[in-house]
Amino acid sequence: MIILGIIGVLSAFGFLTGLIFIFFKKTRKIGLRLAPTGLILALCLFYIMGVLNPDSHKKTESTTGSGNSNIESFAEEDLSNSQDEDIIIQHDVDWSVNKGNVKFSIDQISIVKKDLESGDQGVIGVHMIIDNSSTKDISTYPTQGTLLTNTREQITASLHSHSFDGDIMSGAKTDGIVLFPVKTLNKPNDIKSVRVQWDFWPDKNNSEGLQELDAKLNF
Numbered sequence: 001m002i003i004l005g006i007i008g009v010l011s012a013f014g015f016l017t018g019l020i021f022i023f024f025k026k027t028r029k030i031g032l033r034l035a036p037t038g039l040i041l042a043l044c045l046f047y048i049m050g051v052l053n054p055d056s057h058k059k060t061e062s063t064t065g066s067g068n069s070n071i072e073s074f075a076e077e078d079l080s081n082s083q084d085e086d087i088i089i090q091h092d093v094d095w096s097v098n099k100g101n102v103k104f105s106i107d108q109i110s111i112v113k114k115d116l117e118s119g120d121q122g123v124i125g126v127h128m129i130i131d132n133s134s135t136k137d138i139s140t141y142p143t144q145g146t147l148l149t150n151t152r153e154q155i156t157a158s159l160h161s162h163s164f165d166g167d168i169m170s171g172a173k174t175d176g177i178v179l180f181p182v183k184t185l186n187k188p189n190d191i192k193s194v195r196v197q198w199d200f201w202p203d204k205n206n207s208e209g210l211q212e213l214d215a216k217l218n219f
Contacts, residue, residue, distance in 0.1 A: 088112045089188040091219040099211065100202050101134040106215055110177075111188040122185035124155070126196055129175040132168045136203045139167050140213075145198030147180040149191055155180040167204050193218040 089111045096105040110125035128142055143161040148154050157178050164176030178196075185191070196215045203209055 087114065087188075091217075093217050093219065095215050095217055097213065097215075099200065099213075101132075102138055102200075102202065103129075103131040103133065104140075104200075104213060104215075105129040105131070106196070106217065109194060109217060109219065111185075111191045113185055113188050116181065118181060120181040120183050122182040122188070123158070124149070124180040124182060124191065124194065126178045126180070126194070127175065128164075128178060129173070130165070130168060131173045132170055134202070135170055137167060137169050137205075139201040139204040140199065141165050142178050142196070142198040142213075143176075145178065145196055147197075148195040149182070150193040151184070151190060153183060155182065191219075 091109045091111075093106055093109055095107075096103060098104075106126060106128050108125075108127040110127070111122065112125070113122045115121060116123070124147060126142075126147070130140065132138055143157050143163070143165050145157050146154060147157070158181055161179045162176030164174045168174060182191075194217050196217070198213055200211045200213050201207065201209050202211065
């Protein structure tokens, strides 16, 4: 690995030297040969070193397998990819409401059991779809909403939820996952129902038209 590193550095130095030679008439031909050769060789060697470097693999494994994570990591990964039923359970649901040609839908609830750095024991992910077929731009904030579980825990949405709400223009359709950290969760099956509330303005230019949406979901 050290030898490859030395050769890689020399190749990079050769590439730079070749670039300098190109600017001088007497050494231009040498530079035109040296620069591309050095660049290709350096890139190949650094790539091989990256593949063979065991430390990079160890870092990836420790990050993936760590028992201490935070809610942001769930926002960055697709909750539907996990196959471990002891860690995550997904419930397909069919909830929707139409408010003046604005359709709100919830089609999946994901419950994750994982000890978080915040001290919480898991997270609930609510996948929501917003379809604004109305003639007005709307405002709605499910990522600032509140969730109630059947275990009587009331939870405020995490700031690390997907960013998909706010002002939504007429004709736009958007979706994302709202994350709710759970303080006490022995196992995902303990959550059998949730109730989700959030604010909605049918016209973003009219602050007096506030409505509160309320979704009750049983699995």
